[in-house]
Amino acid sequence: MSEKSYLSRLCDTELLLALQSSGAVLIEGAKWCGKTSTAHNVSRSVLYMQDPDRAVANKAMADIKPSLLLKGETPRLIDEWQVAPVLWDAVRFEVDQRVTPGQFILTGSAVPVDNVTAHTGTGRISRIRMRPMSLFESLESNGTVSLQALFSGKLDIEGISDLTIEQIAFALCRGGWPASVKLNGPSALRMARDYVEAVINYDVSRVDEIEKNPDRVRLLLRSLARNVGTLATFQTIKADIEANDTTLSDKTISSYVNALSRIFVVEDLPAWLPSLRSKTAIRTSVKRHFVDPSIATAVMRINPEGVLKDFEYFGFLFEALCTRDMRIYAQANDGDVFHYRDKSGLESDLIVRLRDGRWGAIEVKLGNKQIDDAAQNLLKLKARINEDKMGEATFLMVITGGQYAYRRNDGVLVVPIGCLRD
Numbered sequence: 147m148s149e150k151s152y153l154s155r156l157c158d159t160e161l162l163l164a165l166q167s168s169g170a171v172l173i174e175g176a177k178w179c180g181k182t183s184t185a186h187n188v189s190r191s192v193l194y195m196q197d198p199d200r201a202v203a204n205k206a207m208a209d210i211k212p213s214l215l216l217k218g219e220t221p222r223l224i225d226e227w228q229v230a231p232v233l234w235d236a237v238r239f240e241v242d243q244r245v246t247p248g249q250f251i252l253t254g255s256a257v258p259v260d261n262v263t264a265h266t267g268t269g270r271i272s273r274i275r276m277r278p279m280s281l282f283e284s285l286e287s288n289g290t291v292s293l294q295a296l297f298s299g300k301l302d303i304e305g306i307s308d309l310t311i312e313q314i315a316f317a318l319c320r321g322g323w324p325a326s327v328k329l330n331g332p333s334a335l336r337m338a339r340d341y342v343e344a345v346i347n348y349d350v351s352r353v354d355e356i357e358k359n360p361d362r363v364r365l366l367l368r369s370l371a372r373n374v375g376t377l378a379t380f381q382t383i384k385a386d387i388e389a390n391d392t393t394l395s396d397k398t399i400s401s402y403v404n405a406l407s408r409i410f411v412v413e414d415l416p417a418w419l420p421s422l423r424s425k426t427a428i429r430t431s432v433k434r435h436f437v438d439p440s441i442a443t444a445v446m447r448i449n450p451e452g453v454l455k456d457f458e459y460f461g462f463l464f465e466a467l468c469t470r471d472m473r474i475y476a477q478a479n480d481g482d483v484f485h486y487r488d489k490s491g492l493e494s495d496l497i498v499r500l501r502d503g504r505w506g507a508i509e510v511k512l513g514n515k516q517i518d519d520a521a522q523n524l525l526k527l528k529a530r531i532n533e534d535k536m537g538e539a540t541f542l543m544v545i546t547g548g549q550y551a552y553r554r555n556d557g558v559l560v561v562p563i564g565c566l567r568d
Contacts, residue, residue, distance in 0.1 A: 174410070
């Protein structure tokens with residue numbers, strides 16, 4: 147991978163830090179999101195487990211003497227290691243023997259059936275989640291408003307986004323797939339469609355070696371796409387699928403969704419459970435999301451022009467785009483993203499919480515007309531949180547599809563998605 151063709155990723159810094167502190171690093175995430183390129187950029191030798199010329203021999207060697215596959219200059223990249231899960235223990239053992247950080251980088255686009263990563267590797271193998279590119283990484287956000295700066299108390303913001311509504315519609319249909327962000331027009335939109343077809347016809351069955359009906363997988367993905375950004379339950383999804391004259395049991399839906407999660411296609415947004423000033427039941431349901439909004443548009447077979455014609459659905463897709471980007475920006479700041487909704491209907495689309503306890507609440511509104519309502523909503527949420535226990539909100543923000551970034555008189559920040567960065 148030449149330096150000229152490689153677009154920098156926010157997790158580059160995280161990877162270098164992990165290599166300095168751990169014997170091995172696991173980069174996991176959706177296929178085609180750029181894991182191999184990022185790892186290759188800092189590795190000094192490579193083992194491609196899916197190299198057609200060597201795949202059979204590599205798997206055979208993994209069964210006989212896996213340590214031979216680990217020989218090479220370090221850091222050594224082992225791409226798609228889950229093809230031979232025994233390599234996990236081999237790497238763990240080798241790290242113990244060498245007692246030197248930065249020995250191996252593992253990349254994987256699926257969690258193995260027996261989930262060996264859940265119970266071994268602690269203290270030896272660091273983990274990094276990688277997602278498709280954010281708008282800042284694809285050079286479409288100018289990055290004038292930094293999440294890190296906001297959490298540092300620098301709230302007097304200003305900025306102008308260069309992104310039009312039409313460009314936002316195109317960006318979410320194209321997705322953050324590294325190979326597609328370098329293309330224009332119809333060819334840039336093709337990758338998300340190819341990705342979805344690969345998931346439906348191959349990847350979702352490969353992950354656990356259990357054959358799945360492609361037509362049913364497609365129906366499930368379409369239902370998840372229709373319900374993107376909502377709290378839809380399995381019962382809601384089941385009813386939606388059955389409206390198409392297909393019956394799926396709860397167990398089948400659960401197993402299909404689990405398989406989609408294990409290949410990093412589905413990434414639901416968990417609920418935030420803060421301490422409140424008064425007793426109000428907090429909804430604990432997850433919000434339905436894909437790892438990239440282009441999966442929803444590809445499976446629904448709509449293009450940017452189609453998105454612009456359905457402004458209500460555009461709003462849900464825009465929230466999905468903001469969720470993807472905010473997850474990437476939060477991770478770069480050692481944080482996580484949640485949503486909030488209580489029994490009274492009060493909600494916040496996104497809650498960013500850093501590990502040191504600092505937090506900020508975000509509403510996502512595509513158009514400028516809804517900014518006032520969103521700001522009032524955020525102020526109500528702030529008043530409801532027990533700040534003695536949770537700490538005061540560092541910021542309240544409305545992310546928009548508009549042009550201008552500014553701070554309102556009530557302190558709420560208005561930030562276009564085209565101005566955000568980590």
